[in-house]
Structure formats: C-alpha cells, structure tokens
Amino acid sequence: MRPAVDVNGVRYRWPSRPVVVVCIDGGDPAYLREYLALGAIPNIARFMRQGFSVIAEGTVPSFTCPNNMSIITGTPASKHGISGNYYLDVRSGQAVVMTGPELLRGDTILARFAEAGAKVVSITAKDKLRRQLGKDLDIVRGNISFSSEFADRCTLRENGIENVLDLVGMPQPGMYSMELSLFVLEAGIRLLERNRPDLLYLSLTDWVQHKYAPQEAEALRFYRELDARFGRLAERGAIVALTADHGMNDKSNAAGRPNVIWLQDILDARFGKGDTRVICPITDAFVAHHGALGGFVRVWCTGKATPKQVIDAIRGIDGIEAVLDRETACRVHDLPADREGDVAVIAAPDVCIGAALADHDLSGLEGHRLRTHGGVSEAKVPFILNAPLNDEYRLKAGAAILKSYQIFDFALNGAVA
Numbered sequence: 001m002r003p004a005v006d007v008n009g010v011r012y013r014w015p016s017r018p019v020v021v022v023c024i025d026g027g028d029p030a031y032l033r034e035y036l037a038l039g040a041i042p043n044i045a046r047f048m049r050q051g052f053s054v055i056a057e058g059t060v061p062s063f064t065c066p067n068n069m070s071i072i073t074g075t076p077a078s079k080h081g082i083s084g085n086y087y088l089d090v091r092s093g094q095a096v097v098m099t100g101p102e103l104l105r106g107d108t109i110l111a112r113f114a115e116a117g118a119k120v121v122s123i124t125a126k127d128k129l130r131r132q133l134g135k136d137l138d139i140v141r142g143n144i145s146f147s148s149e150f151a152d153r154c155t156l157r158e159n160g161i162e163n164v165l166d167l168v169g170m171p172q173p174g175m176y177s178m179e180l181s182l183f184v185l186e187a188g189i190r191l192l193e194r195n196r197p198d199l200l201y202l203s204l205t206d207w208v209q210h211k212y213a214p215q216e217a218e219a220l221r222f223y224r225e226l227d228a229r230f231g232r233l234a235e236r237g238a239i240v241a242l243t244a245d246h247g248m249n250d251k252s253n254a255a256g257r258p259n260v261i262w263l264q265d266i267l268d269a270r271f272g273k274g275d276t277r278v279i280c281p282i283t284d285a286f287v288a289h290h291g292a293l294g295g296f297v298r299v300w301c302t303g304k305a306t307p308k309q310v311i312d313a314i315r316g317i318d319g320i321e322a323v324l325d326r327e328t329a330c331r332v333h334d335l336p337a338d339r340e341g342d343v344a345v346i347a348a349p350d351v352c353i354g355a356a357l358a359d360h361d362l363s364g365l366e367g368h369r370l371r372t373h374g375g376v377s378e379a380k381v382p383f384i385l386n387a388p389l390n391d392e393y394r395l396k397a398g399a400a401i402l403k404s405y406q407i408f409d410f411a412l413n414g415a416v417a
C-alpha cells in the first residue's frame with residue numbers, strides 16, 4: 001500500500017481498489033425516494049442497504065460549479081473560491097466568469113493523487129466543467145480528462161485519450177439529451193475495465209431533472225439507465241460513491257408560468273437605474289432549460305443605495321426566503337468574501353429570482369414548467385456508498401450532518417475496502 005495523500009488539510013488513504021465518485025447533476029433526493037418506492041433502481045437500493053446512505057448538505061448557492069469544486073477539492077467554497085458561475089469585479093464593473101481553473105484555490109484531490117503516482121480519470125458531461133476539474137492534472141502521465149460534449153474531438157495531448165466514441169461504442173451525444181450523461185458513465189465503465197484507474201470522477205448533467213419531475217416517465221427511464229450503470233461499476237470491483245451537486249424544485253405557478261421575482265426591475269424602480277447590480281450566478285451558455293433563473297442571486301451596490309437599504313427593500317417581498325449582508329452570507333454559507341455581493345438573496349422553494357425581465361431569454365422554457373435550483377431548499381443531496389463504513393466513519397457520520405464535499409473522504413477513508 002502506498003502512503004496517504006494530503007489534500008487541502010485532509011489525509012486520504014491510497015485506494016486498495018478503484019474508487020468511483022459520481023456526481024448526479026441535479027440529483028434531488030425526491031427522485032430516489034420515488035424510484036426506491038417503485039423498486040425501479042435495485043442497484044442503488046442495494047448500495048443503500050448494504051453500504052451507507054444519508055442525505056447530505058451541498059454547497060450554497062446550490063449550483064453546479066461551486067458544488068463540483070467542493071467535491072473535487074474536499075473543501076467549502078470559502079476555501080476553493082468558486083461560489084457561482086459569475087461574480088462582479090467591482091473595479092472593472094464586469095461580470096467575471098468563475099468557471100476557469102485560474103480562479104480555483106487549493107488543489108484538487110485528483111491532481112494530488114496523480115502527482116503521487118495514481119492513475120486518475122475525470123469525465124464530465126459539459127466541457128465548461130472539464131478545465132476546472134482538470135486543474136493541474138498531468139495528462140501526459142497517462143491520466144485522462146474529457147467531456148462527453150467534446151468526446152469526438154479528444155486528443156492525447158489535451159485529454160490523455162483519443163477515439164473515445166469507438167471505445168465507448170456510442171455516437172456523439174447531443175447537448176440536450178440524457179445520453180450526454182449516460183456517455184460519461186459508459187466511458188467510466190470501459191476505462192475501469194481497460195485501464196483500472198485508482199480514482200474516477202464522473203460528473204453528469206442535469207438536463208433531465210430540469211425538464212422532468214420525478215413522476216414523469218422520462219425521468220424514471222433516465223434513473224433506470226443510471227442505476228444499471230452504477231451496478232456495472234460496482235460489478236467491476238469499484239467502491240462506488242454517489243452524490244449530487246444540488247437538488248431541483250418546480251418553480252412554476254398553477255398556470256405553468258415561472259414564479260419569478262424580477263429583482264433588478266424592483267431595485268431599479270426603488271433606487272433608480274445603475275444604483276444596484278443584480279448578478280445571477282447560475283448564468284451559463286446553456287440557459288435553454290432554466291432561462292438563467294435560479295434560487296440565489298447577488299446584489300452589488302454600485303451607487304448611492306447602501307446594503308442596508310437594499311436589504312430593507314427586499315425583505316418584505318413575497319417568495320424571498322432570506323436576504324443577507326455579505327458578512328452574514330459568508331458566515332452562514334461558508335463563502336469567499338472577495339467574491340460575495342453586498343447582499344445575497346435566496347428564494348423560497350417554489351420561487352426563483354431573475355435580474356431584469358428584459359435580460360432573460362425564456363423562449364427555451366416554452367411548453368414546460370420551470371424546474372431549477374440555487375437556494376437552500378435545493379442544497380440537500382444524496383450521499384451513498386456501495387460499501388459499509390468502518391467504525392471511525394460510522395461515528396463521524398452519526399456526529400454531524402455530512403457535507404457532500406466529504407464524499408471522497410468517506411469513499412477513500414471510510415468505506416470498508
């Protein structure tokens with residue numbers, strides 16, 4: 001057995017068999033509850049029965065990037081610095097995209113293990129995550145990092161692998177399809193067979209959960225497909241650890257229209273245009289399924305209005321769950337102060353918050369209900385291992401609510417190998 005590896009203050013044991021951590025993007029516990037009751041996901045049910053299962057807390061804001069970075073570094077956002085897809089650089093007045101590796105603080109568990117000589121694989125659905133997950137990961141030494149979005153253009157130099165479509169035996173999946181996620185798992189299974197890596201991180205996409213509620217047939221079909229693949233990962237001798245970056249809630253009204261608080265419009269009416277700047281940190285290039293609407297936004301005070309005045313103006317709005325100044329937001333949600341707004345605004349479970357109505361493209365939402373995430377109400381996630389815990393980690397699990405960023409800790413140090 002090789003020596004343990006220290007990453008950001010946590011010591012991780014060298015795996016004696018492959019460890020696969022899967023991030024089920026948008027994997028709200030409600031899906032599992034529904035399908036466990038139907039008996040539709042027998043492999044997950046077995047993991048929960050024979051291994052370990054709990055509902056853990058994810059990082060708030062409950063968005064994809066912050067949570068993937070928490071999982072991959074084993075730290076809260078206050079440490080790794082990625083608290084959304086965007087923040088406002090107050091000096092330039094520009095919204096800065098936070099999805100590049102240069103803004104990620106600290107090391108990733110994958111890169112440190114690779115440095116110590118482990119074979120490491122990282123596969124994501126969307127390419128926007130790939131670079132950040134692959135921070136400092138040395139591809140040249142036989143490690144692999146790619147996205148199913150760009151599976152057809154992988155190169156040895158950039159990704160550590162080529163001819164991925166042949167390897168996986170699936171056609172290039174579409175951007176908005178369940179196959180984009182299934183491809184990630186199929187590739188993981190094939191690489192587990194062929195390369196027997198020590199660590200795999202497989203991160204899916206939440207397209208299905210944005211579109212379909214647990215009761216809808218397409219969501220059930222997706223989870224049956226996921227479950228079969230989790231079973232195949234376990235059959236190949238891996239420790240399989242399942243979690244999610246965030247949950248998902250229906251945020252439409254009885255008429256099927258999104259329940260939106262247009263916060264920039266409200267603040268402009270109250271303080272005048274240009275006095276405040278609302279940033280929706282969910283915004284990315286793939287807004288068709290959520291219209292850049294989430295349950296968490298930040299307000300920067302760029303004119304005369306003070307944070308206190310802004311908080312007072314927002315506090316009474318119906319559908320707002322919490323409105324916090326910077327210091328309180330950082331303390332309560334463990335966030336990095338230098339990337340936090342003057343005011344953080346969190347929506348109730350059935351409500352989302354936008355900036356100005358005119359700035360959001362809602363055309364992609366036509367014909368279906370808005371399901372999205374970002375708030376505290378979407379920060380509960382599954383935390384499942386296919387192996388039981390040792391005594392030390394059983395105690396640890398019983399002593400406090402687990403954080404989803406402890407998943408590598410539990411998979412490497414807690415699972416009975």
Ligand SMILES: [Zn+2]
Nearest residue numbers: 025026064206
């Ligand atoms: Zn996500």
